[in-house]
Amino acid sequence: MKAPPFEYHRPSSLDEALGLLAELDEAKILAGGQSLLPLMSLRLGRPEHVVDIGDLGILDSLVVEPDGSVRVGALVTHRQVETSAEVAAHAPLLHAAAPMIGHRPIRTRGTVCGSIAHADPAAEMPAVALACNAAITAVSSRAAREIAAADFFEGYLQTVIEPDEIVTRVQFGPWPRHRRGAVVEQSRRSGDYAIIGLACWLDIEDNTITDAALSFFGVSDTPIRVAEAEDVLRGQAPTQSTFSAAGRTAAGVLRPTSDIHASANYRRHLAAVLTERGLAKATAESGETR
Amino acid sequence: MRLVGQSVKRVEDDRLLRGTGRYVADVNPPGVLHAVFVRSTFAHARIVSIDAAAAGRSPGVVRIYTGAEINAMSYPMLPMLMLPDLYTPLVKALSDDKVRMVGDPVAVVLANSRAEAEDAAELVEVEYDPLDAVPDIATGLRSDSAQLWEKADGNVLYDHADTFGEVDAVFASADRVITERFSSHRQSNQPIETRGTVIEVDPVTGHLTVHGATQTSHMLRWGIAAYAGKRRIRESLKSLATKKERRAAFLTAAKKFTTDNADALKQSDNAGAAHQIKRDKSTLLHMNRMGLELLGQEDFPTVVAQDIGGGFGAKGAVAREDIALATAAIDLGRSVKWIEDRIENLTDGGHAREEDIEISIAVDDDGTMRGMKVDLVIDHGAYPAWPIGASLASAIMKVMFPGAYRFEAFSMRSRLVATNKGKYVAYRGPWANETWARERIIDVVARELRMSPAEIRLKNMYGPEDMPAAMLTGPTLDETMSTRATLERAIELIDRDELASLKADAEANGRRLGLGLACYHEAAPGPPNYNDAISPGSGALSNETARTVVESDGSIIAYTSQMPHGQSHETTYAQVVADEMGVGIDDVKLVWGNTDKTPFSALGTGGSRGGPLGGGAIKYASREVRRLVAEKAASMLEASVDDIEIVDGNIHVAGVPSRGLTYGEVAGAVATLDGEAFSHNQDYRGKGDGGWSCATHVCMVDIDLETGTVQIPRYFVVEDCGPIINPAIVDGQVRGGVAQGIGAVLYESAVFDTEANPQTTTYMDYLMPSATEIPEIEVHHLETLSPGGENDFRGVGEGGMIGAPAAITNAIEHALAPLGAKVTDQYLPPTKILELAGIIDPDRSSGSS
Amino acid sequence: MSEPTVITMLINGAPATIEVEPRTSLADLIREELGLTGTHLGCEHGVCGACTILVDGEPVRSCLMLGVQADGKNITTIEGLADPISGEMHPIQKGMHEAHGFQCSFCAPGFLMSAVALLEDNPNPTRDQIREELGGNVCRCTGYKTILDGVEAAVSIKSGDNTSSTNLAAEVDR
Structure with a gap:
């Protein structure tokens, strides 16, 4: 189980990296490598060129902006996010999701941006980005652009990113004071990809839900927000029965498939369970989302 | 202080914890070539053509052998266990005309590096003509299913019935008959070290040294000698005719084997061989050729193995790959290395336990279980494991099915069905599903009769007052069959009040609590007639030999035919030898795994034989050497041998330790040519009757009715393997087995789709439980002594895995029965749990559970 | 550059400069090129954990890192746990x-x-x-x-x- 041969490039500047991506065919970007390298080892991925962005120090910053938004550079690892008090305070969903990803050695190398760009529909980070409608910055030698997470995911392991683009950062907007969130998931074993999971938040003012996000993972070919269920929540009091109603709606809307780890009916049932649990967890814990 | 009975710290740890062990992947002879097998992507197909031309030009490639080329230079692997009504297909090293499973090897690439070999293997073009696949037992039993083996009866390789007692009369006269159909799923042994073999060729002599990850070094040696690298018949005959010594040595060994095993061999009948030869006449031809091959060979390979990363039965088989590798190495005259990758291992590194079992119990209303009928069908996979596989599992199940219970009559039909899947191998307690199905239906019977599971078991189980007795299927029972005592102790250990309060708490919170138990006994090694009950004459294979030596410098070396791969023989055997010889643990060195040095054993490590048989052999070998040393010391000290004591290596006359001798001094006084002052070879095949290991497992489950998650808040085992050599090591064996049982029920399933394509070929899909999934298993011990006394150790390697699936599934049914659940599948992932609880419906076309 | 690259790293406290093919995993580099076979490969796709080592003090799967990515890193394997002078175990x-x-x-x-x-x-x-x-x-x-x-x-x-x-x-x- 050895990777097929490839040309290895380790640019020392972002411009050099973008130049390489512009000129090379079949190039893959290597950051943490926790998704790319197993695929190559299994010979399911066989890029002709690998562009290692590990030396691009400009991409390794994890910054809280003055407005409270959190900017996560392309080389920031899950472990950095998990152990950052700043992230816990300003991007609680991101912070809550990080420890659910694999195990520590995976989180030590794996990056937030890499996980989002890889777009595994069962992964936590894409769903968190979607829940928060994070802004994803993609840069090429042609231009730089910012893509809302809602417009980012196109299909199974597919995004709007062009072959010559690098995701340089993802930015999570300011977390409102009255927002409560949680990430919950059901996996076969601790650390596995989720059979189904949910990243969710509620804005609650005067005991009324003013806005909500329910971003599911593991139930479609992309992370998916269920607007119908979010609608059920808006304008209601944050009670168990409201949450149950939203859960029933989500279960009715989602069309998950069966695989060897769980049946479609199981996933649909769990959509309701996790909606209730996730929202209960979000509202039970003040400030703390795990 | 005696070492036996103490949790002595492991001798092997120093090397293994420092990272200086030597596993097969660490072996790199000079100039070694790396092998990668080209494997079928079809489950069932004819091979139309193989084109290796482009692959041959790939960088680093030295040679590519197709199946036809390898098979022209090797013999097919022949059946070893021939049972009446069993047909075992002869297996070629590589497939050359037809493939029977995804992963079937059809060619082997040898290159300068592993990566280059993988690159080239992708370029080998194989054209297949696909055939219909047989993905499961149901398809295999259909008369119109595509046939895997043309000499078989459809896809049924074995169809045999045995009856013990008046089954019809018992079933007719019982108050009721309760029938259930159980289904166990395909599981895999999954040692963390995959299989691997390095064939080292001596560039001058051509001698083969086989570095293997093997549970059975001598069988691997003989397998390679017999099958790899074909010689011309004439050459063999000539060699045999001209080399008198070789012929004499072989005949002496053969004569010794037949003399030593006269009783066992007398028992053996020829019905199995006759059936095999009737099905496939070439069996006889190949047997004769193989015999000539062995007789004509002057230079047998040496098998060497040091550290082995687990086996659980999967490394007890000699692989087709081994034969292909050795054949290629002989042909090329170069060393070759193959380390199986995890995809290969999950595809064909060993599967087991995929079995359908219909079972009926004839029972009276007072709970007396009188009769049992079993209809077993095993999913055999495509190729038979060599030397043993599914057929042995079915034979042992037949013997052990009645368990510790007093049945009046028992009958069993066994079938093996060939399917286009990985081979069925022995997996820790290969017969374990007899315990699962029996203990499962006993709970069903108890519920129907409104008895408790413990009550019905106690009512029907043999107890010490019944001994000696005999199982309906043949083996004699004595006090060591103490299953009832383990159950009685287990009942004491259950805290009823705690259970009730936990149950109430669970039910108030959307969960359900259940308690399950399972009872069994296993032959470890069992009485002599246990082997006869499995297959008459098979006792001939059970011998273990050990050799203890005191070298001229006084160092003590013990040689074993056992093949440690995690069982800590280096420690436990040193404990036994040190106690016998009156020395410390560090004074004993154990030698294993080198067939030039270690005595012969047909089986190696497996079957819970290490403690009782390997341990017995080494104990008595050491005792005899101690006697020889004492005799010599007695003459040196001018004392009677009866007065010699050896304490802490001080050999002295009782009461005068200050005038003692060291082993070095006594050994130094003996003239030797070979440096061995004292030595003794000891054959051992058990102490006679007894030899049963017994246990009761108790599992508590806590089930989340919203998610189907099963937690195990408590799991304990009350086991009785007699006196214990090293309690910490025994506990480790038990816990490891239970963990595999938990994995089997809740996490692990080797899944194939309807076209027989494997779906679980990575650890993302075949779910190995980790520390977060396995509870801390309690182990409690009873130490029933057998009437015969001496060397009363009994094996403990298999038991954990035998009891666990039954205890867990019984607990789950107990928890969910109030919701109407009946557990008939062994694999119970969260989806299945919620389906059983009636919370979700099965998918309409679900293959998911 | 599918040509070998020269990298430098600290391995169990000792500096090493070594030529490595880009596709060679760090695990294979450690085992095959440096001869430190105490690190084991169980699955080669990042799940079993047998190949876990420390890179700059943090645990990583050495099968999920290329050897070339170890350039300039401080690597510790099982062989580096015991005291290098006395041999006393960690x-x-x-x-x-x-x-x-x-x-x-x-x-x-x-x-x-x-x-x-x-x-x-x-x-x-x-x-x-x-x-x-x-x-x-x-x-x-x-x-x-x-x-x-x-x-x-x-x-x-x-x-x-x-x-x-x-x-x-x-x-x-x-």
Whole structure:
């Protein structure tokens, strides 16, 4: 189980990296490598060129902006996010999701941006980005652009990113004071990809839900927000029965498939369970989302 | 202080914890070539053509052998266990005309590096003509299913019935008959070290040294000698005719084997061989050729193995790959290395336990279980494991099915069905599903009769007052069959009040609590007639030999035919030898795994034989050497041998330790040519009757009715393997087995789709439980002594895995029965749990559970 | 550059400069090029954890890192745990020995390195923290209890309190 041969490039500047991506065919970007390298080892991925962005120090910053938004550079690892008090305070969903990803050695190398760009529909980070409608910055030698997470995911392991683009950062907007969130998931074993999971938040003012996000993972070919269920929540009091109603709606809307780890009916049932649990967890814990 | 009975710290740890062990992947002879097998992507197909031309030009490639080329230079692997009504297909090293499973090897690439070999293997073009696949037992039993083996009866390789007692009369006269159909799923042994073999060729002599990850070094040696690298018949005959010594040595060994095993061999009948030869006449031809091959060979390979990363039965088989590798190495005259990758291992590194079992119990209303009928069908996979596989599992199940219970009559039909899947191998307690199905239906019977599971078991189980007795299927029972005592102790250990309060708490919170138990006994090694009950004459294979030596410098070396791969023989055997010889643990060195040095054993490590048989052999070998040393010391000290004591290596006359001798001094006084002052070879095949290991497992489950998650808040085992050599090591064996049982029920399933394509070929899909999934298993011990006394150790390697699936599934049914659940599948992932609880419906076309 | 690249790293405290093919994993580099075979490969796709090593003090899967990515890094493997001068075992090695931690020990290198990383961050972990942290390593032999015991024993050894290490005596019910 050895990777097929490839040309290895380790640019020392972002411009050099973008130049390489512009000129090379079949190039893959290597950051943490926790998704790319197993695929190559299994010979399911066989890029002709690998562009290692590990030396691009400009991409390794994890910054809280003055407005409270959190900017996560392309080389920031899950472990950095998990152990950052700043992230816990300003991007609680991101912070809550990080420890659910694999195990520590995976989180030590794996990056937030890499996980989002890889777009595994069962992964936590894409769903968190979607829940928060994070802004994803993609840069090429042609231009730089910012893509809302809602417009980012196109299909199974597919995004709007062009072959010559690098995701340089993802930015999570300011977390409102009255927002409560949680990430919950059901996996076969601790650390596995989720059979189904949910990243969710509620804005609650005067005991009324003013806005909500329910971003599911593991139930479609992309992370998916269920607007119908979010609608059920808006304008209601944050009670168990409201949450149950939203859960029933989500279960009715989602069309998950069966695989060897769980049946479609199981996933649909769990959509309701996790909606209730996730929202209960979000509202039970003040400030703390795990 | 005696070492036996103490949790002595492991001798092997120093090397293994420092990272200086030597596993097969660490072996790199000079100039070694790396092998990668080209494997079928079809489950069932004819091979139309193989084109290796482009692959041959790939960088680093030295040679590519197709199946036809390898098979022209090797013999097919022949059946070893021939049972009446069993047909075992002869297996070629590589497939050359037809493939029977995804992963079937059809060619082997040898290159300068592993990566280059993988690159080239992708370029080998194989054209297949696909055939219909047989993905499961149901398809295999259909008369119109595509046939895997043309000499078989459809896809049924074995169809045999045995009856013990008046089954019809018992079933007719019982108050009721309760029938259930159980289904166990395909599981895999999954040692963390995959299989691997390095064939080292001596560039001058051509001698083969086989570095293997093997549970059975001598069988691997003989397998390679017999099958790899074909010689011309004439050459063999000539060699045999001209080399008198070789012929004499072989005949002496053969004569010794037949003399030593006269009783066992007398028992053996020829019905199995006759059936095999009737099905496939070439069996006889190949047997004769193989015999000539062995007789004509002057230079047998040496098998060497040091550290082995687990086996659980999967490394007890000699692989087709081994034969292909050795054949290629002989042909090329170069060393070759193959380390199986995890995809290969999950595809064909060993599967087991995929079995359908219909079972009926004839029972009276007072709970007396009188009769049992079993209809077993095993999913055999495509190729038979060599030397043993599914057929042995079915034979042992037949013997052990009645368990510790007093049945009046028992009958069993066994079938093996060939399917286009990985081979069925022995997996820790290969017969374990007899315990699962029996203990499962006993709970069903108890519920129907409104008895408790413990009550019905106690009512029907043999107890010490019944001994000696005999199982309906043949083996004699004595006090060591103490299953009832383990159950009685287990009942004491259950805290009823705690259970009730936990149950109430669970039910108030959307969960359900259940308690399950399972009872069994296993032959470890069992009485002599246990082997006869499995297959008459098979006792001939059970011998273990050990050799203890005191070298001229006084160092003590013990040689074993056992093949440690995690069982800590280096420690436990040193404990036994040190106690016998009156020395410390560090004074004993154990030698294993080198067939030039270690005595012969047909089986190696497996079957819970290490403690009782390997341990017995080494104990008595050491005792005899101690006697020889004492005799010599007695003459040196001018004392009677009866007065010699050896304490802490001080050999002295009782009461005068200050005038003692060291082993070095006594050994130094003996003239030797070979440096061995004292030595003794000891054959051992058990102490006679007894030899049963017994246990009761108790599992508590806590089930989340919203998610189907099963937690195990408590799991304990009350086991009785007699006196214990090293309690910490025994506990480790038990816990490891239970963990595999938990994995089997809740996490692990080797899944194939309807076209027989494997779906679980990575650890993302075949779910190995980790520390977060396995509870801390309690182990409690009873130490029933057998009437015969001496060397009363009994094996403990298999038991954990035998009891666990039954205890867990019984607990789950107990928890969910109030919701109407009946557990008939062994694999119970969260989806299945919620389906059983009636919370979700099965998918309409679900293959998911 | 599918041509070999020269990299420099610290391996168990010693500097090494070595030529490596880009596709060679760090695990293969350590095992095959540097001859440090104490690091084991169990699955080569990042799940079993046997190949876990420390890179700049943090645990990583050496099968999921290219050798070239180790350029300029400080690598520690199982061979680097014992004292290089005296050979005295690291507390985690002593603890595992004490507790009968492993059986076949093929998984041991990964567990040891994961445990070292844990104790570095959290010198007094709870049983559940140990379990969680070692949840990324698979052992097929032990059922894990003794491995958890081994980490606790290492904590005791580190703090100089050898007496409170786990009770290993067998309970014999007669």
